[in-house]
Amino acid sequence: MNEPLAPLRDAGAPGAGGTAAPFHPAIAERLLAWYDEHARDLPWRRTRDPYKILVSEIMLQQTQVKTVLPYYEAFVRRFPSVSALARAPVDEVLEVWKGLGYYRRARNLHAAAQAVVERFGGRVPDTWEEMIGLPGIGAYTAAAVLSIAYGKPYPVVDGNVIRVGARLLADEEPADSVRLKRRIFSGLSQVIPVERPGDFNQALMELGATVCSVRRPVCAACPIAAHCAARASGRAEELPVPARRATVREDRFTVIVARLGQATLLVRRPEDGLLAGLWEFPRAASVPEGEDEKDFVRAALHAAGAGAVDVRYVERAGAVVHRFSHLEWRMEVLRVELAAATRASGAAERAASDARWVSAAELEALALPRAMQKVWETAKAFDAPVRESGRGFRGTG
Numbered sequence: 001m002n003e004p005l006a007p008l009r010d011a012g013a014p015g016a017g018g019t020a021a022p023f024h025p026a027i028a029e030r031l032l033a034w035y036d037e038h039a040r041d042l043p044w045r046r047t048r049d050p051y052k053i054l055v056s057e058i059m060l061q062q063t064q065v066k067t068v069l070p071y072y073e074a075f076v077r078r079f080p081s082v083s084a085l086a087r088a089p090v091d092e093v094l095e096v097w098k099g100l101g102y103y104r105r106a107r108n109l110h111a112a113a114q115a116v117v118e119r120f121g122g123r124v125p126d127t128w129e130e131m132i133g134l135p136g137i138g139a140y141t142a143a144a145v146l147s148i149a150y151g152k153p154y155p156v157v158d159g160n161v162i163r164v165g166a167r168l169l170a171d172e173e174p175a176d177s178v179r180l181k182r183r184i185f186s187g188l189s190q191v192i193p194v195e196r197p198g199d200f201n202q203a204l205m206e207l208g209a210t211v212c213s214v215r216r217p218v219c220a221a222c223p224i225a226a227h228c229a230a231r232a233s234g235r236a237e238e239l240p241v242p243a244r245r246a247t248v249r250e251d252r253f254t255v256i257v258a259r260l261g262q263a264t265l266l267v268r269r270p271e272d273g274l275l276a277g278l279w280e281f282p283r284a285a286s287v288p289e290g291e292d293e294k295d296f297v298r299a300a301l302h303a304a305g306a307g308a309v310d311v312r313y314v315e316r317a318g319a320v321v322h323r324f325s326h327l328e329w330r331m332e333v334l335r336v337e338l339a340a341a342t343r344a345s346g347a348a349e350r351a352a353s354d355a356r357w358v359s360a361a362e363l364e365a366l367a368l369p370r371a372m373q374k375v376w377e378t379a380k381a382f383d384a385p386v387r388e389s390g391r392g393f394r395g396t397g
Helices: 025-038 050-060 066-077 082-089 090-097 103-121 129-133 139-150 159-167 178-191 197-210 291-306 345-352 361-364 368-383 386-389
Strands: 249-260 262-266 308-325 327-341 357-358
Touching: 050 066, 050 103, 050 139, 050 178, 066 327, 082 103, 090 103, 139 197, 159 178, 159 197, 159 357, 249 291, 249 308, 262 291, 262 361, 291 308, 291 327, 308 361, 327 368, 361 368
Parallel strands: 249 327
Antiparallel strands: 249 262, 262 357, 308 327
16 A cells, blocks of 8 residues: 555444454553563664664565574675665675565665665655655555654554454454454554654564464463453454465476586566566476477577577476465476577577576576575586486487
């Protein structure tokens, strides 16, 4: 959403089995007292630098704190200011992000830094309209940065907060329901303190991460348990109702790990869509039944921008499966050795601008998506000893 969640007229009304006034004024005081005593010591909590808070919030999206910690430290060392991040090539940013996943976050963060420099002279904006106008910044991130860095009373509604709020309300709507989010936002808007809105938001997220957990919430340790309708009805573990599962689509294709001497061919994905702008190995449809594998590889590599190639041999290295939230890739890995490759021309020359021969060291350093890391690991495991034994050998001519 590109604006704060608008409260519904009945936002304070009970959900199924809920309570008429779950967001009591005493919640803020009790949460903050608990947070002051129990908050984890995290590096982004030791600063009010809006840039560093922005980095942490984007990294923490869909990612656990323990995973983010080393990446955050490395990232702010490499790019200590918004200007330093804006000046860096996007490939350098992706290199530092490598392994954290959801690479679109890194590209959006880089684009947002460039916008901050261009529009605001390097100062992260402190108004909702300006913050939400930055590339890749949604309502949650805007509220988090504005409340924590600038003390603006915007409630955050992330996964942890939704869980806490749904239990306070004993609301039976699915966790991804906009109506549920609006009820929670409306309730929090009534109790978020003007003095410490950032700490209040972090206290709620901390509570959801450490006490009001997905399974077996520790209600006895919760500072606001007295206001929780789900606890009162013995249903805390049942709520929130899980989000509706999306249908997972399955894609099958062939991935080609092509080597010419010590160099391996990579191609860049389109600038929009899944894994936008990241590097991967060339891929094509599955090898048609009865088609010569070397002819198939020649055509696929030519289309990828490698020009005309002389294929020395082709090996089937194995199968790799990688699952995204909505999609499953089933990949057959072909390991290919080339005797030669000529300069691309015509349409292939245009494709060649997004093709790159890299050394093994460069390949290891590049921010390959996890699916392609699996492919590379499979190809490396199926190496010289296999060729010498003849297993998987597909000719030399």
